[in-house]
Amino acid sequence: MTMKKQNLQYMKWIGKMIVLLFIFNFQFSIFDCSAQRVSLDECLEKALESNFSIKIIRNEARMDKNNLNYSTFLPTLEGTVKQTQTRNDTKTENSAGEVNKMSDVKTDNYTAGVALNWRIFDGLEMFMKNRKSYWQWENLPCSKPWRT
Secondary structure (H helix, E strand, O other): OOHHHHHHHHHHHHHHHHHHHHHHHHHHHHOOOOOOOOOHHHHHHHHHHHOHHHHHHHHHHHHHHHOOOOOOOOOEEEEEEEEEEEEEEEEEEOOOOOEEEEEEEEEEEEEEEEEEEOOOOOOOHHHHHHHHHHHHHHOOHHHOOOOO
């Protein structure tokens, strides 16, 4: 090999090394390798604070804590309405032998009803249901901080 070819190969090799060093230097400058140390508790706390669905659940738990269930103490009102319509063709014969024919006879029946129920005393069950609903919302894991 001649000296010119060796120098040319050497220059190509140096050029490749410079390009590789530039690429590696650029990559390491993008990714900062000097990250700070974070404990597991801090990492979990940050993840839970930034999780949007957990924020929604905590807000709903706070709202439900203020909205106690008093439905067991209140009366219930039920209403029903019904309409029935029938169409008939009738043929009747009386004792004299006369035939009476009626076609497309329409009959309408309307029914309505209202019922009011109020539980006066049921052996303290309604008080226990009220306390149970309050206790369930009070002891949700999302209504408190994630760690105790």
